[in-house]
Amino acid sequence: MNKFWIILFHTYFNKLKTKSFLITTLMMVIITLALTNLNNIIEVFDKDSGKEKVGVLDEKGQLYKPFKEQMSSLNKNLQLTEFAGTEKEAEKAVEEGEIAGFVLLRYDDQQLPEAEYKAMSVADSAIYTxxxxxxxxxxxxxxxxxINLTPEQLNQLYEPVSFKKVALEENAKTEEELNQARGLVYVLLFVIYFAVIMYASMIAMEVATEKSSRVMEILISSVSPIKQMFGKILGIGLLSLTQLAVLLSIGYFSIKRNMSSLEGGFFDAFGFGNISLSTIAYAVIFFILGYFLYATLAAFLGSLVSRIEDVQQMITPMTLLVVAGFMIAMFGLGKPDSPFIVITSYIPFFTPMIMFLRVGMLNIPVWEAALGISILMATIIFFAVFGARVYRGGVLMYGKSNSFKDIKKALQLTKKE
Incomplete structure (x- = not known):
């Protein structure tokens, strides 16, 4: 057992000290701080408290005042000023940066208002809209x-129709709860997706690197393949938890520090204001199981290649499975109870993301989530046993390797030992 811990901690500390890990962690920390301080950053770069100055040329002198009243309720950051000069002078003011653009107001043939907006660029669709x-x-x-409609009649005409959504299923989530769950699941799906891809690839690279240096020939003779493979898997897993702990700690304290600016916006819209313990528990469970599933696959696929350059080619099918699961989950955000989503949630390669999507957005029976977890654990055990056999023979294979036929060769080498 001592050899297992030696491999685990050797993998962990070796990767922990690498420049790539430190730079990646630093970049993630910067991105986390930037996202949690986004409002403060925008305020620093925005001039005039983020207000855009737009001039208004009113040809008849009758439209500016009612137009400004309408705009004050639509966009408080849009500062309208009446421009007293000509259209050419307004264009010059735009070119010199005095105003962002100007609106030319006039009447059409039916004596109703029409306008023309001019700016250096019309790329900012928000202002135009x-x-x-x-x-x-x-x-x-x-x-x-x-046509002599009173303001009351006009308001009645444009008043939104009352349309309520009522779920008949017992304990079904309300529309508001679904929207919050959808945002939270969306963010956590990204975490699972990127973590699985990044750390599983790291395991494959670690195996291929040691194999290319012929260290494997010494290790495989003194340490069993299961100990060696899972030592690396758990070592990288510990590394991922270290990185996530750093990011979550910094993110938590940064959010807590900026709580007042985040309330009512992104923070509440994505459901972070009231995360249930069950959702957090399921997120952790499916993250860990998803990591072990793809990490086991990555370890024995990495053992089949002799050169680091061949790693990406060999693990591409595995990466495509993760991408497929993520894309199905994105579709499921709109229809989490569709038969397609229900069926794919039991396919082990997709279960970490799609079953988590279902438990996060729906009140499904506990046995369904338990069944998905059981299938996932059984698949991990299968790949652990099968992967260990491939791993033992694969690490002894050298030369160009770019085909899955090499799995058969690896199994044959294992039998010969």
Missing amino acids: DLQSGLQQMKTMLAASK
């Missing part, structure tokens, strides 16, 4: 006054 919405509302008001 808000200006168009404000003009549309003003046009509606003027058209209603022409």
Whole structure:
């Protein structure tokens, strides 16, 4: 057992001290701090408290005031100012940066307002959309006054229809709870997806690196393949937990420090304000099981190659399985109870993401989640046993290796020993 711990901690500390790990962790920390301090960063870079200054040229002198009233309720960060000069002078003001753009207001043939917006670039669709919405509302008001509609009648005409959603299933989540769960599951799916790809690839690279240096020939004769393979898997797993612990700790303290600026926005919209313990528990379970499933696959696939350059080619099918699971989960965010999602949640390669999607968004029976976990654990055990046999023969294979036929060769070498 001592040899197992030696391999585990050797893998862990070796990777912990590498420049690539330290740089990756630092970059992730910077991204985490940037996301949790996004509002503060925007305030630093935004001039005039984020307000865009737009000029208004009113040809008849009658449209500016009602237009400004409409815009004040639509976009408070849009600062409208009446431009007293000509259209050419307004264009010059835009070119010199005095204003972001200007709106030319006039009447059409039916004496209803129309406009033209000019700016150096019309890439900022938010400004254009808000200006168009404000003009549309003003046009509606003027058209209603022409046919003698009162403001009350107009409000009644445009009042949204009452449409309630009621779930008949017992303990079904409300629409608000579903929206929050959808955002939370969306974020956690990304964490599972990127972690599995990154750390599983790291295991394959670790095996291929040692094999290319011929260290494997010495190790395989003194340590059993299961101890060696799982020593590396758990070593990298411990490394991933270290990295995640650093990121979560920094993210937690940064969010706590900026809680007032995050409330009511991204933080609440993505459901982080009220995460249930069961969701956290399922996220941890499916993250760990998903990691072990793909880590085991990556270990024996990495043992089949002799050169580091061949690793990515060999693990590409595994990566495509992770991508497929993630894409199915993205589809499932809109239809978590569809038969396709239910069926694929029991396919072990997709279970970590899709079953987590279902337990996060729906109140499914406990036995369904337990069945998915059991299938996943059975698959991990199968690949652990099968992978250990491939691993033992694969690490003794040298030369060009770019085909899955090499699995058969590895198994034959294992039998000969």
